[in-house]
Amino acid sequence: MTLGQIAGLIAALAFVGLVIFLGMMLVQLAKLLKNLQATVEETTKTVKTLTIDMDQIAHQGDELTAKVNTLMTDVNGKVAKLDPFFNTLENVGTTLENATDKSDAKKHAHKFSPVAAGRLAKIAWKIYRKK
Known part of the structure; x- marks a missing residue:
């Protein structure tokens, strides 16, 4: 073998090694x-399932938001109906306070007792309720 043939053989073996290495990598x-x-x-x-969920x-x-909105509308309507009642109670309280003022307390003591206030309420x- 000549020096050129040995170099060619080494190059061929190197090429075969490279092909085997590349084959394993592939x-x-x-x-x-x-x-x-x-x-x-x-x-x-998984993404499809999550999207459906x-x-x-x-x-x-x-649906929950719609139900809460309906409930709040109902509650607001009922609270609005109670406003006149609380206004009446406030008026009764003011009347009782004015009637039982310290200067007139003795004069009206027999007219306004806690029982009478309860009856007024x-x-x-x-x-x-009749309204």
């Missing part, structure tokens, strides 16, 4: 890509 790359594809498919399924949660949230309630 096999590993193929396995990696296969695993990556499976991961992407699983991620796609989030749509359901959003729909339920909308009961009468005011009956009047309010």
Whole structure:
């Protein structure tokens, strides 16, 4: 063998080694890509499931918000109906306070007792309920 043939043989062996190394790398790359594809498919399924679940949660949230709005409208209406009653009670309280002022306390003591105040509140309630 000549020196040129030995150099050619070394180059050929190096090329064969490189081809074998690249072949092994390509096999590993193929396995990696296969695993990556499976991961992407699983991620796609998970995202679809999450999207469906989030749509359901959003729909339920909308329904709940509508029910809360209806409830608040109802409560506000009922509170508005109670305003005249509380105004009447305030007027009764003011009247009792004026009637039982310190200067007139002895004069009106027999007219306004706690029992009488309770009776006035009961009468005011009956009047309010009739309206």
